[in-house]
Amino acid sequence: MKRKRFSKPFIWLTTAVGAVVCALSVHSLPFGKLDLRFALLAAVTVIISSRISIQIPRINTNTTVADTFIFMTMLLYGGEAAVLVAAAEGLSSGLRISKTPRIVSFAFAATAVSTFITTRVVEFFFGPTTQLLDSDFSHAFFALSVIALVQYFANTVIVAIGISLKDDKPIWQTWSNYCHWVSITYLAGAAAAGTVTAISGKAGLYAVMGAMPVIFVIYLTYNKYLDDIKASAKKSELAERARAEAEYARAESERKRAELAEEHVEAQNKHIEELERIKKDLEDSREHFRHAAFHDSLTGLPNRSLLTDQLKLSIELARNSGDHMFSVLFLDLDRFKNINDSLGHAAGDSLLIEMAARLESCLRPSDAIARLGGDEFAILLDGLRSREEAVRVAERIQEEVARPFSLGGSEVYTTTSIGINICSGYYDNPEDILRDADTAMYHAKENGKARYELFDTRMHANAVAKLQLENDLRRALENDEFVVAYQPIVSLKSGKIAGFETLVRWHHPIRGLVGPNDFVPLAEETGLIVDIDTYVLNESCRQMREWVLEAVEEPSLTVSVNLSSKHFVGQDLIRRVRQALNDSGLESKYLKLEITESAVMDCAETAASLLKQLRELGIQLSIDDFGTGYSSLSYLHRFPVNTLKIDRSFVTRMAKGENTEIVRTIVTLASNLGMTVVAEGVETYEQHHLLREMNCEYGQGYFFCKPVDAAKASSLLAQANGLSSSSHSHLLQGVEQIPPTMDELAA
Ligand code: C2E
Ligand code: MG
Ligand code: MG
Secondary structure, three states, rough: OOHHHHHHHHHHHHHHHHHHHHHHHHHHOHHHHHHHHHHHHHHHHHHHHHEEEEEEEOEEEEHEHHHHHHHHHHHHHHHHHHHHHHHHHHHHHHHHHHHOOOOHHHHHHHHHHHHHHHHHHHHHHHOOHHHHOOOOHHHHHHHHHHHHHHHHHHHHHHHHHHHHHOOOOOOEEEEEHHOHHHHHHHHHHHHHHHHOOOOOHHHHHHHHHHHHHHHHHHHHHHHHHHHHHHHHHHHHHHHHHHHHHHHHHHHHHHHHHHHHHHHHHHHHHHHHHHHHHHHHHHHHHHHHHHHHHEEEOOOOOOOOOHHHHHHHHHHHHHHHHOOOOOEEEEEOOOOOOHHHHHHOHHHHHHHHHHHHHHHOOOOOOOOEEEEEEEOOEEEEEEOOOOHHHHHHHHHHHHHHHHHHHEEEEEEEOEEEEEEEEEEEEOOOHHHHHHHHHHHHHHHHHHHOOOOEOOHHHHEEEHHHHHHHHHHHHHHHHOOOOOHHHHHHHHEEEOOEEEEEEEEEEEOOOOOOOOOOOOOHHHHHEEEEHHHHHHHHHHHHHHHHHHHHHOOOOOOEEEEEEEEEEHHHOOOHHHHHHHHHHHHHHHHHHEEEEEEEEHHHOOOOOHHHHHHHHHOOOEEEEEEEEEEOOOHHHHHOOOOOOOEEEOHEEEEEHOOOOHHHHHHHHHHHHHHHHHEEEOOOOOOOHHHHHHHHHHOEEEEOOOOOOOEEOHHHHHHHHHOOOOHHHHHHHHOOHHHHHHHOOHHHHHO
């Protein structure tokens, strides 16, 4: 910014100096010497020469022919004339490039001033310029060189100062950028001027002027030549550029191709990576499903199907090598349902998880374990050396399980029943192995739980028979194969029939008459007993109602119906009893229900309430098989029971003198509690006699009568009224009408 403000003043100063210089030149112009040739030279300079520029190839600069003519004017007509011609030429070219007065005046002044400086310097050193060419060649050459150089410096420095001020750039930098090469054009101009002037001195200026068209043609040719050079340069430049562009395009396409290839490879790699990932995912999910398919989700143990696979391998091994022995332990927790019911299912789950861990801790690496469901586990002990080895594992497991489990802050104890199946080569499929181990486990449960049992083939036969029996029982219910037998209960004092106990029999189509001991336990296990009892109850009530209707006067008689403990604790009991009474129309006082001692004592509170409800219906109650269970005397008096039935086992042994005191005690106890007593299983006169002696009121047994069918019972009733105890044989007559059961035959 600093220089820029000097730009305009510099231009006006230069213009002013230019004007002064021109004025001075006009003042001392040798008008007398100026001829037509001068006018011609001036005109050519101003009009033509400044329009013709000669380019100097390769260095990209050009010179106007005007300088040559100005130098010629200087050499022919002196410095003043040259200054004026230069001023005119400057003005003309200034006007050609711009209409701005400042620029035009600067162009005029710069040429005028620089030409003025040149003439003054040359005149100072070499004398009048018009005589320069008269001296010898070297002197003239030297003078011409000085003219060229001074003009060059003067002109370029003035122009450089002007530009540098305008552009606000250092003068030196501007000068070297714009004016460096111009010196050559000045030297060339001076040389040409010298030559032309020398020639014109000999040939005359007109001749030179006349040669102008020729020179012009030469000039045009030269220009044409330059154009050609330019064109060919341009062409080669274009060709070069095209080549470069083609090269660039080729390189670019190469690069793109490489890039694409790389991208392709990258994409392919990505694709492969993606595929690998998917493959891994699939394998993971396959593994996940495989694991889920073969494992138990709660404990993480293998499940039945995985164990089955392992068993198949063991079977194969045992078949191929004769002495390969393995064993399957089938475990079931005892009373697991109690834990679930009392502590909740979450606690039950925790117990199973802990159980799984304890079982695993008892095994060798070659053994396998599985959770089969619920609280059932199975263990495969492979490569056994002896049966004892399997037994030892079972014992170790029972010790492990016996330690308390801590569930939700409380300590819980449990036990397990184990079935052991020792296997060698005779099994064909895993299911059979598991089934037999399960059967052995079932026996362990039956024999008191918290123990193990070894499987033997009889167990299997039993299991098969049981299954058959269960199916048969269902069928029997549908086909009305059950019949009711009646066994009189006799008053020991009067010998009269005090009532009947009804006992179920099964008319098996193949096996004949089957006694309750052979099917009641299984019927209880399967729940079928409820339907059987209901049938007997209904039939008993119907029969008793018939007897009541047939009697001349209201009979003092009861019908005693057995109730399974299963049936007894079932909620449905009261409804079923009511239903039976309603359906038959029997008054409740004729009905007596026999419930075993253990059924009552096992759940004393429930029993007390049930018994109370039954009593409220007007039904009488007996405790059956008294003496075989564990009656708590403290409970006994709280139960609203009418009768105690002394179990047959005590009565039977009375004859040998044993148990007499026990029976006597029971009789006394019953009397003290306000209950009556029935002695079961009276078979001999002696037993009968002893019972009478100890004031036992009632008796029941083969001594009086075996169980008989309804028709026989009716006829007994019809004729028995008034029978005395001494004529008991009377009662026995004709009792064979209902075929004896196996037990009865044995007796
Ligand atoms: P229980 O209720 O104690 O029945 C008495 C059993 O003793 C009857 O056997 C009867 O035939 C037998 N018995 C009677 N007097 C004598 C005798 O002098 N000597 C011998 N050796 N036995 C005698 P039964 O009929 O085989 O019944 C056995 C058990 O089956 C019954 O014992 C009872 O607990 C049960 N039971 C029978 N019928 C039914 C029923 O309808 N429902 C239920 N739930 N259980 C029944
Ligand atoms: Mg009974
Ligand atoms: Mg009994």
